[in-house]
Amino acid sequence: xxxxxxxxxxxxxxxxxxxxxxxxxxxxxxxxxxxxxxxxxxxxxxxxxxxxxxxxxxxxxxxxxxxxxxxxxxxxxxxxxxxxxxxxxxxxxxxxxxxxxxxxxxxxxxxxxxxxxxxxxxxxxxxxxxxxxxxxxxxxxxxxxxxxxxxxxxxxxxxxxxxxxxxxxxxxxxxxxxxxxxxxxxxxxxxxxxxxxxxxxxxxxxxxxxxxxxxxxxxxxxxxxxxxxxxxxxxxxxxxxxxxxxxxxxxxxxxxxxxxxxxxxxxxxxxxxxxxxxxxxxxxxxxxxxxxxxxxxxxxxxxxxxxxxxxxxxxxxxxxxxxxxxxx
Amino acid sequence: xxxxxxxxxxxxxxxxxxxxxxxxxxxxxxxxxxxxxxxxxxxxxxxxxxxxxxxxxxxxxxxxxxxxxxxxxxxxxxxxxxxxxxxxxxxxxxxxxxxxxxxxxxxxxxxxxxxxxxxxxxxxxxxxxxxxxxxxxxxxxxxxxxxxxxxxxxxxxxxxxxxxxxxxxxxxxxxxxxxxxxxxxxxxxxxxxxxxxxxxxxxxxxxxxxxxxxxxxxxxxxxxxxxxxxxxxxxxxxxxxxxxxxxxxxxxxxxxxxxxxxxxxxxxxxxxxxxxxxxxxxxxxxxxxxxxxxxxxxxxxxxxxxxxxxxxxxxxxxxxxxxxx
Ligand SMILES: Cc1ncc(C[n+]2csc(CCOP(=O)(O)OP(=O)(O)O)c2C)c(N)n1
Numbered sequence: 001x002x003x004x005x006x007x008x009x010x011x012x013x014x015x016x017x018x019x020x021x022x023x024x025x026x027x028x029x030x031x032x033x034x035x036x037x038x039x040x041x042x043x044x045x046x047x048x049x050x051x052x053x054x055x056x057x058x059x060x061x062x063x064x065x066x067x068x069x070x071x072x073x074x075x076x077x078x079x080x081x082x083x084x085x086x087x088x089x090x091x092x093x094x095x096x097x098x099x100x101x102x103x104x105x106x107x108x109x110x111x112x113x114x115x116x117x118x119x120x121x122x123x124x125x126x127x128x129x130x131x132x133x134x135x136x137x138x139x140x141x142x143x144x145x146x147x148x149x150x151x152x153x154x155x156x157x158x159x160x161x162x163x164x165x166x167x168x169x170x171x172x173x174x175x176x177x178x179x180x181x182x183x184x185x186x187x188x189x190x191x192x193x194x195x196x197x198x199x200x201x202x203x204x205x206x207x208x209x210x211x212x213x214x215x216x217x218x219x220x221x222x223x224x225x226x227x228x229x230x231x232x233x234x235x236x237x238x239x240x241x242x243x244x245x246x247x248x249x250x251x252x253x254x255x256x257x258x259x260x261x262x263x264x265x266x267x268x269x270x271x272x273x274x275x276x277x278x279x280x281x282x283x284x285x286x287x288x289x290x291x292x293x294x295x296x297x298x299x300x301x302x303x304x305x306x307x308x309x310x311x312x313x314x315x316x317x318x319x320x321x322x323x324x325x326x327x328x
Numbered sequence: 329x330x331x332x333x334x335x336x337x338x339x340x341x342x343x344x345x346x347x348x349x350x351x352x353x354x355x356x357x358x359x360x361x362x363x364x365x366x367x368x369x370x371x372x373x374x375x376x377x378x379x380x381x382x383x384x385x386x387x388x389x390x391x392x393x394x395x396x397x398x399x400x401x402x403x404x405x406x407x408x409x410x411x412x413x414x415x416x417x418x419x420x421x422x423x424x425x426x427x428x429x430x431x432x433x434x435x436x437x438x439x440x441x442x443x444x445x446x447x448x449x450x451x452x453x454x455x456x457x458x459x460x461x462x463x464x465x466x467x468x469x470x471x472x473x474x475x476x477x478x479x480x481x482x483x484x485x486x487x488x489x490x491x492x493x494x495x496x497x498x499x500x501x502x503x504x505x506x507x508x509x510x511x512x513x514x515x516x517x518x519x520x521x522x523x524x525x526x527x528x529x530x531x532x533x534x535x536x537x538x539x540x541x542x543x544x545x546x547x548x549x550x551x552x553x554x555x556x557x558x559x560x561x562x563x564x565x566x567x568x569x570x571x572x573x574x575x576x577x578x579x580x581x582x583x584x585x586x587x588x589x590x591x592x593x594x595x596x597x598x599x600x601x602x603x604x605x606x607x608x609x610x611x612x613x614x615x616x617x618x619x620x621x622x623x624x625x626x627x628x629x630x631x632x633x634x635x636x637x638x639x640x641x642x643x644x645x646x647x648x649x650x651x652x653x
Contacts, residue, residue: 064397064400064401097432097433097434098434100431100432100434105432107432107433107434107437109400109433114397114401115429115433118424119424122420122421122424122425124393125389125392125393125394125397125421126393126396126400127397128393128394128397129394129396129397129399129400129401129405130397130398130400131397132353132394132397132398132403132405133397133398133401133402133403134401135379136351136353136379136380136398136403137351137402137403139402141401143401155390156389156390156393158390159385159389159390159393160390160393162385162387162390163384163385163387163390163391163394166385321435322430322431322433322434323430323431323469323470324430324470324494325435325439325493325494326492326493326494
């Protein structure tokens with residue numbers, strides 16, 4: 001947890017480091033994809049870093065995050081190392097899922113990353129389940145679901161929010177509304193452009209935040225976490241944001257669905273440079289502090305990439321293991 | 329031993345397990361104060377309260393997904409579906425999520441989840457309340473499937489399911505729910521993957537599942553007066569499937585009939601038949617025979633319903649044909 005200490009300097013430092021790490025890893029992965037080093041799909045989180053970062057700053061390793069196909073940012077913000085993430089996309093034994101998953105199946109339950117997912121929707125239900133465990137065990141843990149606007153029309157959204165609401169489960173539902181599902185505008189998928197307003201249909205609070213303002217996201221998350229831990233039930237947070245890379249690497253940046261101008265406008269609202277300006281105006285860090293952080297992270301990610309590229313492949317003979325916990 | 333109905337026996341296993349393990353909770357429509365549509369949880373709400381006996385809205389996909397997340401985070405959900413047909417609303421969750429979590433997490437997550445529901449044709453329940461569907465789950469890596477045929481096994485298999493770290497389907501044939509039989513008192517567990525030889529014999533092997541075990545036993549009794557000796561095998565679990573006990577029996581009898589109420593294509597009979605052909609071809613004195621429910625949605629009218637399930641007449645006929653080969 002990085003948000004509760006009340007140390008604004010430490011918080012800003014963590015938020016900046018985390019956002020910059022996500023950006024650097026994603027840009028590195030995009031190059032690796034072009035170079036053919038990634039064997040499957042790769043959906044990057046560029047432009048949306050403030051959401052995972054602002055939320056995860058309030059979580060402990062015990063809080064359980066359930067993520068999406070666009071989950072690298074959630075994994076990194078939850079504490080997965082760049083080396084373990086890159087190695088997984090490279091299909092290596094040292095990957096966070098030991099090569100069983102790739103980009104859309106990142107698992108690190110020991111630090112509360114309960115999986116990214118290739119299926120849109122189920123994370124919402126599973127986060128409610130983590131909330132149910134927390135309630136039964138009185139563990140104080142919180143379940144967190146990240147999902148896109150594309151999941152809002154899915155039955156899992158309705159069922160998950162309703163279940164969490166009726167049982168007062170400690171859950172955060174974080175909708176990353178980046179306006180498009182693959183290349184389909186949210187306006188084609190919903191009559192109601194606001195996701196947060198749906199919360200009232202379930203009798204729970206719905207909060208809309210600027211998803212490119214990491215402090216705004218963090219503040220909303222802290223209040224939702226307080227509610228959750230106090231037994232007051234779930235909160236729906238809609239973070240309005242935008243991805244400034246293609247839906248997946250190898251696809252077009254624009255197309256029938258959006259224009260170059262729109263992408264350029266959103267790049268102006270980039271969450272990292274925006275937070276950088278904020279830090280400098282609040283004087284929690286200096287230019288040279290920030291530059292040092294950036295160069296450290298660049299080195300760290302370069303090193304992580306080299307490590308991943310040199311890591312061994314998983315032994316094919318282990319492919320059948322872990323289907324069952326018990327042998328019969 | 330005490331006399332118990334099938335449902336009472338399973339409930340005893342649940343009650344004992346809930347006393348011993350505070351992480352177990354049950355969800356279902358009416359699983360709470362109502363005590364379950366089939367009295368599967370009767371009396372437990374009074375003892376354990378609403379968090380452990382949880383009434384749900386009618387959202388099968390939702391509570392399967394929720395329970396998947398719960399099983400990933402340290403509790404042990406039991407999902408009570410009433411009818412197995414309703415599981416189908418959550419197939420995506422089960423097959424894409426529940427069954428794969430252990431594997432995708434490289435063995436770091438457990439999936440201790442029990443899915444129970446009533447199966448089987450009868451009672452003019454028609455096609456939305458008569459399904460069994462267990463071959464679907466046998467096909468998927470990651471699941472266990474238990475099919476008890478009597479009260480003692482209902483208790484013993486449910487007790488094992490409630491301690492399993494893998495997701496288990498526990499399927500209860502509607503015709504058996506009120507069946508009475510002797511049940512061991514206290515702790516009683518039946519391990520998965522161990523078939524029961526329900527009757528020993530030498531002329532032919534009949535593998536039968538759930539309610540068909542009872543029909544097969546009756547036919548065996550009747551035919552014994554003609555000097556025909558049938559061996560009846562009840563697999564008890566179909567994932568894992570105890571193929572060794574079946575092969576051993578075929579080595580003795582040389583003839584095999586598989587009787588299953590569910591559909592024939594890609595079914596349990598097909599699986600057993602393929603296995604015996606691959607590993608016991610030389611032991612066979614006749615082609616393997618399968619007897620299944622008709623490959624149609626289940627009709628309503630008693631006369632139609634009767635026509636789509638194996639019964640004692642069709643089992644007897646199949647046995648005679650097998651012996652005549
Ligand atoms: C159930 C399901 N249907 C379809 C897909 C294919 N698919 C992958 S990502 C995606 C769009 C998701 O959009 P959104 O949820 O808004 O997330 P974003 O990609 O914008 O982050 C689709 C349709 C899927 N993964 N799962």
